Amino acid sequence: MTADSPEARLAELNIELPAVRTPAGTFVHAVRAGSLLFVGGHLPWRADGTLVQGKLGAELDVEAGHEAAQLAALSALATIRAELGSLDKVLRIAKLNGVVNSTPGFMQHTQVINGASDPFVAVFGYRGQHARLAVGVSSLPFNLALEIELVAEIAAE
């Protein structure tokens, strides 16, 4: 673990990753395929074990959505560490998708999903900079506020 290791940066930032939750359906949180790690949909779990639920543009405002996106990012980071043993094995966060449960008139998906993107840049530096798609969807499982998913490039074993 060198001075610029993501694990070291996480510790400096005093970020504690949440526990990895049991998947809610017949799937797994992440799958490694060659040099890629496919990380499935991750949920905005609060530290108290509740989920951020509701629609952006209705019950939730942009600030609440931004916070939910941060929580989903921490949840995804926890999965990556659990899969690889250490965040230091990540070469690059390649692609991140954010799906925002929102009303038809909502337009601020970018600000909301920045809440998910920023922690990756904070922890991985330029290796955390990713291509992205942020969209508004009409409904999500459990009325979740949002979900994020990503593809990471990882170091050979």
Added chain:
Amino acid sequence: MTADSPEARLAELNIELPAVRTPAGTFVHAVRAGSLLFVGGHLPWRADGTLVQGKLGAELDVEAGHEAAQLAALSALATIRAELGSLDKVLRIAKLNGVVNSTPGFMQHTQVINGASDPFVAVFGYRGQHARLAVGVSSLPFNLALEIELVAEIAAE
């Protein structure tokens, strides 16, 4: 074809794959890129050549959606076999996405898309376990009930 081959398992399960349909637009069903097979959106074709259409939460209930997801999975399996010559060439189903045509209040995407995930586990065993994202969308082409897409890791030629 060994005892644990996906093709053998498919035969044991008495699952017959449907014919591969002509794409409805200017695209192809799947593309191989190195060790990955990108399988595009697949539709819930019934055996009689009709499509499952309508919105979850309105005309369709969870059971109907679950069945539509199974049909879309069989359609995707047919494409994989057609692309690779045999399902036995699949090393892993890495990622599956399910998009569910649903009303703004719908929340049971997980149960619906389990109908797509389960056949992959039944046929490929642990190699069929995948990362996943299931979302609700406000509309789909032809008013389809849902679509699924996936990425598989495949054996070198």
Added chain:
Amino acid sequence: MTADSPEARLAELNIELPAVRTPAGTFVHAVRAGSLLFVGGHLPWRADGTLVQGKLGAELDVEAGHEAAQLAALSALATIRAELGSLDKVLRIAKLNGVVNSTPGFMQHTQVINGASDPFVAVFGYRGQHARLAVGVSSLPFNLALEIELVAEIAAE
């Protein structure tokens, strides 16, 4: 640059690619991971620097959507060239996703997103044929008409 080079074909077709825009959020336009290029959500920029905004099925008809999809494709092509130095480095457009801002009753996503697919085939020939998913979403950032994203396989350096 050989006779069948994508760059040559682009010139023959008199297509001029737009300038690459600054990303609107904390992300980048594309990331290379091994032999894959992940190209994030691209927007329908008009030549005059305005965006195509509005919902399909409401303010926009299929023709306007088709044109918006073409514009988003040109925007993505500009990013690919900027990333790789030349479109000739693309081995294959593997996967394209189109998300269409649309009303719940909209059903013609296929025709709309053909507007994004066709330029890739025109420029890359069979190497431009891709797997695809086209969906309708209830809202997009800035009330955009649509976005496209893609994964390309690229030549080794």
